[in-house]
Structures are given as structure tokens and as C-alpha cells.
Amino acid sequence: MLEPESGLSSQPIPSNGGPKIGVYVCHCGLNIAGKVDVAAVVEFASTLPNVAVARDYKFMCSDPGQELIEKDLREGLINRVVVASCSPLMHEATFRRATAEGGQSPFYFQMASIREHVSWVTADGDDATAKAKALVAGAVRRVALHEYLEPRKAEVRSDVMVVGAGIAGIHAALTMADAGKHVYLVERESTIGGHMAKFDKTFPTLDCAACILTPKMSAVRSHPNITLWTYSDVMGVEGFTGDFTVRVRHRPRYVKEDLCTGCLECIERCIHKQGKFEDEWNEGLSKRKPIYIPFPQATPAVVVVDPETCIWFKTGKCPQTCIEACERDAFDFEQTETFDEVKVGALILSTGFKTFDASKMPEYGYGLYPNVYTSLEVERLLNAAGPTSGEVVLRDGSKPKVVGIIHCVGSRDAKHNLWCSKVCCMYSLKLAHMVKERTGAEVYNFYIDMRTPGKGYEEFYDKILKEGVHMVRGRVAGVTDEAASPEEEGHLVIRAEDTLIGSVRRIPVDMAILAVGLEPQPDHQDVRRLFNISCGGEGWFTERHPKLAPVSTFTDGVFLAGTCQGPKDIPDTVAQAGAAAAEVLAMVDRGFVMLEANTAHIDDEACSGCKTCVGLCPFSAISFDEERKKASVNEVVCKGCGVCVAACPSGAAQQHLFTDAEIFSEIEGVLAYV
């Protein structure tokens, strides 16, 4: 990121002599030089108009590479810079900084991407060299017309927002709150905790999920710097990095959050004596009442009334015993949606994942055979706070004697999801261990490949093997209740190829557990659009760079943490959340961001007052002076798309760094020579 005004000349460059351009062609080791004849490009560049210096260097982005530029600038050999190297999305900031260090405006710089757009995508060396020359010529032609521009600074608000309060969001929020920032933590469920709160134990250490998570949950609740909004959704995001305005909707829970103490008396006294409705938190394995709390340590410990099932909401006729039971008078059946609008400097998205819908693979019999479970259901069975208080039992209440765990359900499958969900091998081993421990059952794991990279993971696998869990290597063909022999009678039969012994096996089990993979949230497209970020075809949010900017997005000021970016386990999620928090803190503590200079402006003289631009601007950045019949751009609000510029019939609207003249020159340049 550019330092403000550092090394900037206070005056535009002297016009005497005009532009003197330095062209620097990068080898990028062999990434470029292995395909492009760098010497030929340099020689070609030296013949182009206004080029004073043309050089090549192994790595232009290295310190000595940048020093080449700075030295030529300082010595007055050049006053504009073209670097032909990688993509501007990679190193434009680096070379702009070098240009500024050399004493010029950082915007007297243009990049030609001869790596991503040439050497890496072109089969033939001569073709690549010709294309590189064309792109360099385009850059040289346009940079000669670049105008003097000052970097724009914008203040960064110190409040921040985290969207999604699973372990990623919780960790990021606490890190930033501990650093003294005010954090708005928004969660759409009635409690924070996410998937981790549903687990009993975590691999590979087998420490209890609740024991490590719930202290963090209560820390969130009590932290003076965190505003926790559960049962809430982000409805709109406006503004830009450093200054976002976010609109949040709070759905009614019909209970005043500040009054409810979580005594749960009301649930006890509900007119429904027994739970009658599917308990989402327990994956439908138990029933809840219309008034409920997802689990005992839910945070906030505030009950929720479900208007879909509550008799009062459905019929208007109910003695409302819940209200009677409440000593705090916390009920408010008149509650409606409320909204908050807050301003924040940066946002972290930690919206998590959903598990694969096992009913999409009918061959495994989920939904058909009652004793085929998903892994998440078994997590709930294993959980002491779950529907069976930690007992692993079949639907009829009996303990299973043989259990089969089928890996890669929905993952690594051309018919469903191509990716490896990364956590299933390890959680399947964990489930194998725990089911065996709780029930004494024989446990079979059916796997394609065991994937156990991670600290202590392979050792955990060894431990499970020593415990006598059976491992069958091969994809499972199906689960059936059709017995082919007397010993299969009354059991589910898992049919799988055992590739290690080279035969098909039929293994009768009492319980089949489907290790369902991780998928993007079903509303990932809406969320992506809301925050103006992108996602891949599969739906995971796209990071700015897979290695160098893994928690940033292409929208400045919006960061990613956890599984919304791709499958990952708890340690990786927490590490990533910490990284996202650190990025936000760096931004907030610096206090300002440098903005792109590419805003639009309107030449007052040339403006004919036609108002074409006014209606086109999606950000209402253009205002119209009715008296003078002139339009003008508010450059603070302008985001620099250039739509108004393209539409202006009189050429009065122009865009910094993308003026008509600059683009025409670039077009000329890429075509004029080669």
C-alpha cells in the first residue's frame, strides 16, 4: 500500500522535453524468459517513441529490480515507467510505489502483463515474443499521456463487522475486540457457535468441543467491545473500503433479549406438554416445542418463539402459560422486524458451510432405511446435550453391534462435488473411535484414500487402526436391506469393492453412517452479491490470491474466514480467522486506505448539460446544476467504473487513468507494430 505523498514531486513533471519513458522487461526467472525473447522485446521497446531507457532484469519486483527504476527516475533519465512483467493485479502496487520512491507520481506508471497473458498461455516462443511486444507498445503509447495525479486517501472507520458467528467469526470478533475495536457480530441463527457447537469431540486430540468453544461464546456475549446480533441478517451493504454502511435486520424472537435470563421456565410451562416439532439443532432427531432454545449453552441464552408452530400465532387462542411463567415479563408477542444501520471500516465474512444432502445419493438409502445416518446426526447422538444424551442408539433404541462408516459421500464424485471436503477422513476416524468406545461395536470404515495431513493426524489414524477399527479401501456401491444370506437377514448390507484384496464385499451392519462432505451455503450467490465479492463455479468465495492474499477478496475491505472460502477443519479455520482479523486491524490501525485514482470528472466547458451521465451512475455520484446546466462528479462517491465516460456524447466526462486519449493510444499501440 502506498504511503501518502511519500516521494511525490510537488509539481507536475516539467513539460520541456515531454515524456521520457523507461521500459523494464522482467524475466520472472524463466516464467517469462523461458518463452519470450526478452532481449528482443527490450530492443523493440527502445525503438518506440518517447522511450529513453529499456532494460531487462531477472526479477523486477525484487529490491534491485525496483532500484533500477528508482535510480533512472532520480537521475532524470526517465519520468514515466512501463514494467512488462506479471499481472497488474499482482504487482501494480509494487511498481507504483517504486515510481513514487523515484520521485514521480505513482500514476506515471503502466504495466504490461506478459506473464499471465503471454508466456504462460502461449505455446510458441515467437508468437509469445510478438504478443509481448504488442502489449509493451500499448503500454508505452498510453503512459506517455498519463496525467499527474495525487494518490487519494480515505479515512478508515475503526468499527468493524463480522458476518457469521461460527468458530471463525467468534475467533475473529474476539481478536479484534481484544485489540480495542468495536465489533458488530451478526449471526442469522438464534445462537452463535455454528457447526462446532454441534460436535461432541474434535479430532485429533478428542478434546470436548463445548469445553473449548463455550468459553469463547460467553466471552463474545460479555465483551464490552462486541455488539452481538443473533437472529439477524445483513440486508444491504453500501460504501467502500474504510467506510461501509451496513443495514441489518433483526427478526422477532417474541422475547425481549435484554430481559430474558434463560431460566427456561416458559418452555417447561408451554401448553404443549411434549416437544412436537422437528428440532433443527438436533438434525430432526428430537422434537422441540414452539418455544425453545437450541441447546443449553446457546448464546445468547434467550428463548425463541416459532410463530409457525405456536398456537397463539396460529389460532390466537392460547392461555399463554409461557407469559405467566416469565418472572421478568420478557415476552412481547407484538414484536416485529427491526433494523439497524451501522458504519464500519471493514467486514469479515465467515458464513460457513452446509453438509451435502445425502438423499441425493439414493444408492446409500438415506431417508429410506431408518438406520442410515449422516455424520452430523451421529455427532448429535454422541453429544451429551443431544437427543439421546450421548448414547449411540438405533431408531428402536437398541445399541448397534456393527457400524459402517462410508467416506466421501458427495465428495470426490463427478456426479456431485469434485472436491475433497478435507475433514471427512479425520472426522470419520473420530466417529469410529467414539462409536466403538460408546457401544463396543465393530466399526468398518469404507474409504477411497485416507487423507490425514496435519499435525497429529496420521498418528491419530494409527491409533484408530490399533483400536481394531476395520478399514476397507474402496468406494461403496450401495446400502441395501435385501439379504443374500441368512447372516445378512435383518441387517443393512454395505456393498463395496475392497481394492486391497481385489474383491467385492458385502458387510452386514446395524447402522450406516454417511460421511457427508462440505458444500457452500445454499444462499452463497445472494451473499456474494450483497458484499460484491466473487465465488468459483462451485460456490466457495474467492480469495484475492490463493497464496499471497488468502483472506482478502477482490473487494477491498472485505475479508474471508473459515469454510465459506473452502473446506477446512477447525485449526485451519481459527488460523484463517486470526489472519483475517490481523488484516482488518492493520487496515483500521493505519487509519486510512489509498484509493484508486481512476475516478471520473467532467470538463465544465465541454459539458452540454444533456444529463445522460446523471441517470447512468449507479452510485448517484453525478449531480446536475440546473441553473448552469452542467453536471459534476463527486469524486469521493465515484467508484471509477467509467460508464458515464463511455456514454458522454460530448467527451466532457473523462476517467483518470482511463481517458479516451489513453485508451485510443493503447489500442493504437497494441496494433501498430506487430
Place this chain on the structure above:
Amino acid sequence: MSEQGPEGTFEPRIVAFFCNWCTYTAADLAGISRMQYAPNVRVIRLMCSGRVDPQFVLAAFRDGADGVLIGGCHPGDCHYQEGNYNALRRFELLKRMLVGFGIEEERVRLEWISASEGDRVQKVCNEMTEQVRALGPLRLETVQSVDEGRVAPAPAGEPVGQVTA
């Protein structure tokens, strides 16, 4: 203006205007993924496909391009909300105008390519190259500026693409 390939085959030159957020990023992804494609496309980066002034397309043809490709974000995905819709509207009008100039509409193409579709950049660049190669060079012998130019339709019998001013 157009080059002859080594075996005397026609190598078209195509100018592409890619938006910074989706298609340019997708082209970077194609590079990172080492997807090989025809070297005939020269990309000019703009912030938004909505910045593409139809004059840029005309200028590219005037300066010797045989085809022009415009790449933007998918509908609904524009980084600037609706710039790509403006691009689409202008593109439809532009095509009509080009036909009036005697330039085949197959020489221009507008594509929505998201940041994750590197393979699509490869495919579209290859397709566009072959399509323009099949059309042959755009022989604009003389072109005056649009303001002063009086463009006559190609006389009967002349090859399409021949424009007289």
C-alpha cells in the same frame, strides 16, 4: 494490416477489452493455470465493460484489428452493479452500426466471463480467433474519422468487409 502466418495462413489480430474484476482476472487465472490459447488476442484492461465506448471498437478496426472481443462480469455480478448492462445495450447498437459499415457482426463478440472461468477465456479466445480467421482479414483500405467519414455500403460484387470512404 494483418499478418501472414508462417505458412501463409492468415493470423487475425484481435483486440480485447476486459473488465478488471471478472474477465481480466479470469484471463489471469487462465495464465496461472497454464491454459494455452491462441496468441492473437491482445487485452486492454478497463475497470468495467461499461467503459467500452463504441468508438474504441471502431478505433480498433481502424487501427488494424480484424476482430474485437469485449469481456465483462455475468449479469447481476457487475462490480459496479450495472455497467455490464450498459455494455450490452451499446454492443447491440454497435453491431447494427458495424453492419452498416460493411463490417460483419461476427467480428465483434461480447462475453460474460467470471473471475473463476479461466477455461472460458481460453475457449472464447480460441473460438474468436478461428471465427475471425474464417472471415479473413478486415480490409479497411481508408477510414476517415467517424465524424467526417462518409461511409458507402460495399458495392455489389465486392467482398464483404471492403469499405470505401
